[in-house]
Amino acid sequence: MNDMVSSITVGHASEFMERRSRVLRIGDLELALFKLSDGSFRAVENSCPHKGGKLADGMVCDHHVYCPLHDWKIDMNDGKVQAPDEGCVATFSVDVDEVGNVIVHFNANTARSKVS
Amino acid sequence: MKKLVMIGNGMAGVSFVEQLLKLAPNRYEITIIGSEPHPNYNRIMLSSVLAGEATMQDIILNNWDWYKDNGITLHTAQTVTRVDIDGGTVTTDSGLTIPYNELVFATGSVPFMLPLPGADKEGVIAFRDINDCETMMKTAEKYRKAIVIGGGLLGLEAARGLLNLNMEVSVVHVMSYLMERQLDPTASQMLREELERQGMKFLMEKQSDQIIGEERVQGLTFKDGTVEEADLIVMAVGIRPNVQLAKESGIEVNRGIVVNDFLQTSVPNIHSVGECAEHRGNVYGLVAPLYEQGAVLAKKLAGVESAGYQGSVLSTKLKISGVNVFSAGSFMDAPGTKAVRVQDDLDGIYKKIVFENGKVVGAVMFGDTIEGSRIFSLIRSGEDCSGREKEILFGSSGGAAGKPISLTDMAAAMSDDEIVCGCNGVTKETIVEAITEKGCVSIGEIKACTKASGSCGGCKPMVEAILQSTVGADNVKKVKEGICGCTTHSREEVVEMIKQMKLTTTKEVMHVLEWSNPEGCSKCRPALNYYLGMVWPVEHEDEADSRFVNERNHANIQKDGAFSVVPRIYGGVTTPEDLKRIADVAQKYDVPLVKITGGQRIDLLGVKKEDLTSVWQDLGMPSGYAYGKTLRTVKTCVGNTFCRFGTQDAIKMGVEMEKKFERLNTPHKVKLAVSGCPRNCAEATIKDLGVVAIDGGWEIHVAGNGGTKVRAADLLVKVRTEEEVLEWTGAYLQYYRETASFGERTSEWSVRVGLDTIKKALDRKVDREAYVNRIEKSLSLTKDPWRQIIENEDLSKAFDALTGPIGTEAAAAGEH
Numbered sequence: 001m002n003d004m005v006s007s008i009t010v011g012h013a014s015e016f017m018e019r020r021s022r023v024l025r026i027g028d029l030e031l032a033l034f035k036l037s038d039g040s041f042r043a044v045e046n047s048c049p050h051k052g053g054k055l056a057d058g059m060v061c062d063h064h065v066y067c068p069l070h071d072w073k074i075d076m077n078d079g080k081v082q083a084p085d086e087g088c089v090a091t092f093s094v095d096v097d098e099v100g101n102v103i104v105h106f107n108a109n110t111a112r113s114k115v116s
Numbered sequence: 117m118k119k120l121v122m123i124g125n126g127m128a129g130v131s132f133v134e135q136l137l138k139l140a141p142n143r144y145e146i147t148i149i150g151s152e153p154h155p156n157y158n159r160i161m162l163s164s165v166l167a168g169e170a171t172m173q174d175i176i177l178n179n180w181d182w183y184k185d186n187g188i189t190l191h192t193a194q195t196v197t198r199v200d201i202d203g204g205t206v207t208t209d210s211g212l213t214i215p216y217n218e219l220v221f222a223t224g225s226v227p228f229m230l231p232l233p234g235a236d237k238e239g240v241i242a243f244r245d246i247n248d249c250e251t252m253m254k255t256a257e258k259y260r261k262a263i264v265i266g267g268g269l270l271g272l273e274a275a276r277g278l279l280n281l282n283m284e285v286s287v288v289h290v291m292s293y294l295m296e297r298q299l300d301p302t303a304s305q306m307l308r309e310e311l312e313r314q315g316m317k318f319l320m321e322k323q324s325d326q327i328i329g330e331e332r333v334q335g336l337t338f339k340d341g342t343v344e345e346a347d348l349i350v351m352a353v354g355i356r357p358n359v360q361l362a363k364e365s366g367i368e369v370n371r372g373i374v375v376n377d378f379l380q381t382s383v384p385n386i387h388s389v390g391e392c393a394e395h396r397g398n399v400y401g402l403v404a405p406l407y408e409q410g411a412v413l414a415k416k417l418a419g420v421e422s423a424g425y426q427g428s429v430l431s432t433k434l435k436i437s438g439v440n441v442f443s444a445g446s447f448m449d450a451p452g453t454k455a456v457r458v459q460d461d462l463d464g465i466y467k468k469i470v471f472e473n474g475k476v477v478g479a480v481m482f483g484d485t486i487e488g489s490r491i492f493s494l495i496r497s498g499e500d501c502s503g504r505e506k507e508i509l510f511g512s513s514g515g516a517a518g519k520p521i522s523l524t525d526m527a528a529a530m531s532d533d534e535i536v537c538g539c540n541g542v543t544k545e546t547i548v549e550a551i552t553e554k555g556c557v558s559i560g561e562i563k564a565c566t567k568a569s570g571s572c573g574g575c576k577p578m579v580e581a582i583l584q585s586t587v588g589a590d591n592v593k594k595v596k597e598g599i600c601g602c603t604t605h606s607r608e609e610v611v612e613m614i615k616q617m618k619l620t621t622t623k624e625v626m627h628v629l630e631w632s633n634p635e636g637c638s639k640c641r642p643a644l645n646y647y648l649g650m651v652w653p654v655e656h657e658d659e660a661d662s663r664f665v666n667e668r669n670h671a672n673i674q675k676d677g678a679f680s681v682v683p684r685i686y687g688g689v690t691t692p693e694d695l696k697r698i699a700d701v702a703q704k705y706d707v708p709l710v711k712i713t714g715g716q717r718i719d720l721l722g723v724k725k726e727d728l729t730s731v732w733q734d735l736g737m738p739s740g741y742a743y744g745k746t747l748r749t750v751k752t753c754v755g756n757t758f759c760r761f762g763t764q765d766a767i768k769m770g771v772e773m774e775k776k777f778e779r780l781n782t783p784h785k786v787k788l789a790v791s792g793c794p795r796n797c798a799e800a801t802i803k804d805l806g807v808v809a810i811d812g813g814w815e816i817h818v819a820g821n822g823g824t825k826v827r828a829a830d831l832l833v834k835v836r837t838e839e840e841v842l843e844w845t846g847a848y849l850q851y852y853r854e855t856a857s858f859g860e861r862t863s864e865w866s867v868r869v870g871l872d873t874i875k876k877a878l879d880r881k882v883d884r885e886a887y888v889n890r891i892e893k894s895l896s897l898t899k900d901p902w903r904q905i906i907e908n909e910d911l912s913k914a915f916d917a918l919t920g921p922i923g924t925e926a927a928a929a930g931e932h
Contacts, residue, residue: 008920017910019635019661023725023917033918037635054677057665057725059638066638068665068673073638104920 006106013039013100019060024104031092032056033104034076036063041094042076043104049087117145120417121206121216123196123361125150127159127403128390129222130178131541132410137186139418146188147214149206152245153193155180160403160539162249163436166277172246177540177567199365201383218417221362221373221381221388225355225401230265234327240349243274252350256281259347263287263336265324267294269434271352275316276436278350286317286344288324288336298432298443302459303466303482310439310464319344357392357399372399377424379413389413396427404428407541411533431492431538433485442488445478445495446470453477456509469509474502489536489578493526496534527581536582537575542568544582551586559583599857600639602631607857611647620648620655622662638664643858646745649781650853653894666743669915670901671728679728680721682742683735684778687752687770687790688716694737701734715749715787717742729912732902739902741779745858748787750774751799755792755809764809766792769838773807773845779898780891783856783865786849787822801829804862805848807841810834814841818848818874819866827863830871832878847884850891851877 053069227242267289372394405428755766800806820829
């Protein structure tokens with residue numbers, strides 16, 4: 001149905017700090033790649049829908065990230081901005097394979113859907 | 117499914133639909149047709165929008181999704197032009213014909229425009245909808261002078277809004293006193309004086325004659341021959357029910373659309389609610405009665421029995437900030453009534469309560485209207501208050517014998533369907549449900565859940581009373597506000613627990629104190645990290661991931677995500693070598709802006725995140741901590757080394773202080789200064805701690821602030837030696853660290869705990885030494901963060917971006 005899938009390996013899980021993030025640039029696209037405290041990863045567009053704050057610099061609380069500029073709270077599972085603010089950022093699915101490689105998937109279909 | 121069509125998309129109508137959906141969610145296929153291009157918004161909040169207290173977005177009551185989610189077909193910006201009663205259809209101006217089984221007229225009212233010659237000129241408007249608001253705001257950008265015709269509720273709110281928009285406003289009123297339908301002459305006079313004080317002009321007992329001007333309005337003439345200039349005329353003389361369509365359709369119309377106790381018109385399957393309906397000869401223009409009507413009609417159409425609508429007692433509040441006016445019921449003296457009143461011209465307070473046969477029938481209040489909802493409940497309940505009249509006026513502080521009627525008693529006595537929040541039509545029952553079933557435990561939660569107290573806020577005391585009476589009289593307690601939304605524990609409780617149970621990580625604190633969010637939020641995480649480090653400097657390992665971006669990246673984030681870099685320059689004293697190095701770095705990294713700061717430092721602004729570590733490396737200077745909750749700078753004057761007025765070496769003192777206390781974690785930022793003489797060139801008396809040299813010693817001033825709220829520092833102590841300055845400073849800072857809330861500046865903290873408390877705590881040398889020991893312990897554990905990051909590859913890596921192959925596919929997939 002959709003062959004616009006591209007996956008890239010960005011590193012090993014051990015190279016990432018928990019509740020911290022790295023910026024990932026691919027062409028014009030900039031993502032914030034987070035490692036949560038349970039060891040899983042999330043990737044979202046590195047730009048808050050409010051004023052474009054770099055989410056990679058935000059504070060991570062469970063699967064939420066707070067934008068460093070004005071403290072908007074974003075659910076990294078679905079990209080939705082939490083009330084009372086409104087908006088959405090694109091999400092991308094991330095896998096960790098059996099040897100610990102972190103793989104980010106770029107897929108127009110899953111970009112906005114839940115990542116688990 | 118039966119088809120329900122409603123003409124009108126305003127507050128009364130939509131509230132009726134909301135209540136109907138609750139009672140009978142699947143009974144009707146609902147269509148709403150509205151003339152305005154907006155979803156339902158809170159018309160009575162328009163004055164707040166003008167006043168700049170709310171945005172258009174804030175006053176939307178039902179957003180587009182609400183209609184969609186409830187399966188309602190909504191046609192906005194369309195007006196129904198024909199109702200075919202026999203055929204059971206309505207037709208709109210865009211040619212849409214919609215069949216109905218039940219039809220509801222919720223057409224509201226139209227502003228009454230005085231038929232003055234020239235009323236069709238540009239710049240003559242009403243104050244009724246969002247469009248009028250927008251016109252007023254636009255006009256204020258270009259023009260200066262406004263006239264509001266009408267000194268009633270609406271006119272005064274419009275006038276206040278125009279004042280806020282920086283226009284000169286004159287209010288024209290035909291009567292001799294303002295708001296004559298809601299106030300008695302005494303209250304009205306007090307109101308006028310207050311509004312004049314705010315800058316409103318009044319032209320009383322003036323009859324408008326003609327609007328003059330070319331295409332656009334230029335002024336207004338009066339019957340007495342006088343003229344007033346104007347660039348904008350707002351007519352707020354009243355509203356009249358919008359009955360044209362009903363009349364044309366053959367429905368019985370008097371002043372409004374005539375309805376019975378069940379809101380039914382002369383045609384059985386056609387109903388009417390709101391400002392367009394006339395019930396028992398009354399047409400209501402305030403929002404609370406309209407909600408009551410909506411509730412009755414919802415029951416009727418849901419097939420639920422009710423006693424029908426019995427009419428409403430009215431209460432009014434003026435929504436002008438700083439002006440408290442309340443009136444309800446029959447407040448004018450009349451044969452058979454007795455009034456109790458107080459008038460206090462010193463404080464601008466006036467209260468009058470009117471009794472008839474021992475019952476409260478009306479009230480007017482100015483200045484202090486807190487008791488408004490309590491009095492209003494008494495009017496509605498019709499309770500016999502014979503012999504207690506004075507208590508009712510003076511409340512529990514009246515000192516009279518007998519049990520005063522408390523708000524909580526009133527709340528308990530209220531009937532379930534009584535409306536508590538007039539602005540949003542919230543009944544007591546709805547609030548109680550929010551408390552008992554949805555677990556709301558604070559005014560804020562009740563507001564979020566039900567909208568009660570969310571608009572004018574006048575019912576807040578009553579909502580609080582209902583909360584207390586529902587939670588139970590025995591365990592009535594103020595709902596505790598925790599340090600953030602994740603907990604109900606206060607700062608003191610959290611710190612005490614950290615000490616007692618020797619908690620050393622944020623995770624432990626959240627677990628032990630049962631945080632509602634497993635990993636906290638952006639408010640509590642940095643706070644806990646601070647408290648842990650303050651209590652257990654050795655045992656607690658600082659959590660970078662619990663720090664705000666600036667303290668994690670050790671630079672100051674800017675609006676575009678770049679950072680600013682400020683190297684440490686002790687006391688503001690630099691060298692040619694350092695300046696050269698800073699200049700080289702600025703050139704090498706194309707730093708967009710180099711600026712001298714207010715704290716005597718050099719700021720390199722616009723450094724990219726990836727460049728931060730190399731910039732630090734090349735600077736080879738320690739972090740200036742211009743970004744953290746920590747000692748920022750010690751500002752100094754040149755002192756007696758160069759200045760002919762200097763009495764002490766301010767530079768040496770300042771540099772010593774900065775070297776001793778740099779890198780200290782504090783509840784909020786701390787700024788210091790040292791001045792070499794009382795001329796105080798270093799502005800030491802608006803600092804968190806400022807030292808001023810005097811002949812033979814030093815003064816230590818504390819808790820000053822030069823920021824948002826300027827506060828002159830208080831003199832803490834005078835000392836003789838530099839050692840004493842350091843000792844007092846250390847003790848003071850540590851006492852602040854141990855007792856202030858995270859995020860609390862010394863100026864706020866000192867006002868909260870009291871200067872005397874601080875002085876007492878630091879009075880004895882032995883106590884000061886204990887504080888100094890503790891602060892030195894904490895200081896001994898700090899390291900320069902820039903160096904730490906440069907020397908640790910894991911830490912410095914976090915500043916670099918990862919890059920992937922430049923794949924067109926991937927990039928394309930990311931575009932949404």
